[in-house]
Amino acid sequence: xxxxxxxxxxxxxxxxxxxxxxxxxxxxxxxxxxxxxxxxxxxxxxxxxxxxxxxxxxxxxxxxxxxxxxxxxxxxxxxxxxxxxxxxxxxxxxxxxxxxxxxxxxxxxxxxxxxxxxxxxxxxxxxxxxxxxxxxxxxxxxxxxxxxxxxxxxxxxxxxxxxxxxxxxxxxxxxxxxxxxxxxxxxxxxxxxxxxxxxxxxxxxxxxxxxxxxxxxxxxxxxxxxxxxxxxxxxxxxxxxxxxxxxxxxxxxxxxxxxxxxxxxxxxxxxxxxxxxxxxxxxxxxxxxxxxxxxxxxxxxxxxxxxxxxxxxxxxxxxxx
Amino acid sequence: xxxxxxxxxxxxxxxxxxxxxxxxxxxxxxxxxxxxxxxxxxxxxxxxxxxxxxxxxxxxxxxxxxxxxxxxxxxxxxxxxxxxxxxxxxxxxxxxxxxxxxxxxxxxxxxxxxxxxxxxxxxxxxxxxxxxxxxxxxxxxxxxxxxxxxxxxxxxxxxxxxxxxxxxxxxxxxxxxxxxxxxxxxxxxxxxxxxxxxxxxxxxxxxxxxxxxxxxxxxxxxxxxxxxxxxxxxxxxxx
Numbered sequence: 001x002x003x004x005x006x007x008x009x010x011x012x013x014x015x016x017x018x019x020x021x022x023x024x025x026x027x028x029x030x031x032x033x034x035x036x037x038x039x040x041x042x043x044x045x046x047x048x049x050x051x052x053x054x055x056x057x058x059x060x061x062x063x064x065x066x067x068x069x070x071x072x073x074x075x076x077x078x079x080x081x082x083x084x085x086x087x088x089x090x091x092x093x094x095x096x097x098x099x100x101x102x103x104x105x106x107x108x109x110x111x112x113x114x115x116x117x118x119x120x121x122x123x124x125x126x127x128x129x130x131x132x133x134x135x136x137x138x139x140x141x142x143x144x145x146x147x148x149x150x151x152x153x154x155x156x157x158x159x160x161x162x163x164x165x166x167x168x169x170x171x172x173x174x175x176x177x178x179x180x181x182x183x184x185x186x187x188x189x190x191x192x193x194x195x196x197x198x199x200x201x202x203x204x205x206x207x208x209x210x211x212x213x214x215x216x217x218x219x220x221x222x223x224x225x226x227x228x229x230x231x232x233x234x235x236x237x238x239x240x241x242x243x244x245x246x247x248x249x250x251x252x253x254x255x256x257x258x259x260x261x262x263x264x265x266x267x268x269x270x271x272x273x274x275x276x277x278x279x280x281x282x283x284x285x286x287x288x289x290x291x292x293x294x295x296x297x298x299x300x301x302x303x304x305x306x307x308x309x310x311x312x313x314x315x316x317x318x319x320x321x
Numbered sequence: 322x323x324x325x326x327x328x329x330x331x332x333x334x335x336x337x338x339x340x341x342x343x344x345x346x347x348x349x350x351x352x353x354x355x356x357x358x359x360x361x362x363x364x365x366x367x368x369x370x371x372x373x374x375x376x377x378x379x380x381x382x383x384x385x386x387x388x389x390x391x392x393x394x395x396x397x398x399x400x401x402x403x404x405x406x407x408x409x410x411x412x413x414x415x416x417x418x419x420x421x422x423x424x425x426x427x428x429x430x431x432x433x434x435x436x437x438x439x440x441x442x443x444x445x446x447x448x449x450x451x452x453x454x455x456x457x458x459x460x461x462x463x464x465x466x467x468x469x470x471x472x473x474x475x476x477x478x479x480x481x482x483x484x485x486x487x488x489x490x491x492x493x494x495x496x497x498x499x500x501x502x503x504x505x506x507x508x509x510x511x512x513x514x515x516x517x518x519x520x521x522x523x524x525x526x527x528x529x530x531x532x533x534x535x536x537x538x539x540x541x542x543x544x545x546x547x548x549x550x551x552x553x554x555x556x557x558x559x560x
Binding site for chain 2: 052054055056073074075076078079080082084085086087088089090091095096098099100102103104105139142
């Protein structure tokens with residue numbers, strides 16, 4: 001693999017008794033667009049704070065371009081847009097963007113940045129007079145004011161309406177097309193699904209899934225197969241259903257009524273259907289539907305919660321806030 | 322860093338509240354005191370020159386305390402300080418820019434009151450005027466450092482009352498509204514505003530430059546800068 005853009009090595013961080021980041025271990029490679037997915041309190045912002053050197057980990061090591069985060073930031077290799085990134089007041093948008101361009105070691109021209117971020121029409125406005133969505137775009141402009149190698153965005157589209165959100169992601173794609181590595185945290189699953197080529201799922205400070213959105217869906221059992229089994233067609237044991245290929249979850253309802261409803265989640269729906277007939281089933285009302293990333297996400301985090309409650313340890317079961 | 326400093330100065334000058342409280346307010350107070358005390362003051366000091374100095378220091382201290390403490394506290398809360406930490410700017414740039422903008426914006430506060438004093442009939446030699454502006458201007462850095470320390474010490478909701486109390490107490494017992502004497506004077510030697518006012522003592526006939534006051538002011542500068550440094554590092558670890 002190519003040189004690592006960023007790496008977490010067994011990183012943990014606690015706030016008081018709350019473990020916000022728990023043994024995080026991963027690396028980002030050049031040119032990837034990576035979504036950091038997780039519910040509120042999953043440790044997304046904390047992980048980004050550690051990555052950007054805003055906080056120090058309790059354990060483990062965080063590197064950016066093979067060195068301490070601060071060194072990479074001083075070299076102008078990282079642009080970031082924080083969720084809590086306040087802006088300077090009493091100045092115009094253009095002046096603020098000018099500042100960001102000036103302090104960047106490889107800063108772009110102001111006009112270019114204003115155009116790329118789609119904020120030319122508000123350039124003369126005072127920063128304190130902007131709407132939430134406009135503020136977000138100004139923050140984005142600050143993050144892309146220079147020639148960065150990595151762009152980090154924490155929930156960038158919060159407060160944007162749909163059309164602005166689309167504009168924003170097309171601006172974001174242009175950045176990625178120029179070969180930049182992009183890491184963004186989000187809880188909008190469709191954003192991760194349509195934009196990222198790698199999805200990291202964070203839950204209670206731990207990385208519980210890492211792969212393409214297709215892989216994540218597959219891991220959760222990406223397709224659902226449902227049908228009815230009528231006893232009149234011949235009795236099929238549940239054990240036979242359990243032996244179906246790629247099975248992730250099996251749910252049988254209506255026991256003893258003569259008509260059982262079966263719902264199966266599987267990583268390989270085609271093989272399930274083929275095997276059904278081979279075992280001698282006569283599935284009625286057969287339906288094969290695909291799960292969205294959202295369902296996949298709920299499944300994965302749900303499985304993790306189950307495991308956690310089985311192996312309950314005081315540090316593992318605490319949620320953040 | 323120069324862009325940041327320029328922007329900090331610009332935004333302060335644009336802020337109407339700043340202009341009112343730090344330039345207009347001391348100027349109005351000056352007129353008020355001059356008309357209240359007339360020409361006679363205890364100790365044979367001219368009210369016009371006494372209050373010219375004390376209102377200039379009053380305006381300067383107010384300008385730097387509110388300019389640095391409140392803004393730093395607010396901008397820590399809003400996340401602007403964090404955003405700046407994600408730029409290539411060195412960590413100290415933010416505080417340095419704040420102090421520079423304070424220093425630049427105290428000058429109008431000082432010069433306006435001095436101009437009023439001159440118009441009221443305060444007569445000094447050219448060298449004394451220059452020395453006076455320089456002393457009051459340089460002295461204001463002490464309070465800029467205090468402001469930075471307070472800005473890093475307290476949350477926005479707490480910092481405003483803290484600044485007002487510190488500012489008013491130091492002014493009341495530092496000779497801003499009336500000359501201190503007797504017991505008050507012996508306590509006032511430990512009050513930075515009193516020492517600051519004393520820096521202007523040399524404009525009185527037959528009085529030299531108060532080196533003790535200068536040393537004391539410098540001492541406070543060292544203490545406040547050290548406190549600001551400690552509080553800044555604490556904040557960096559937390560944010």
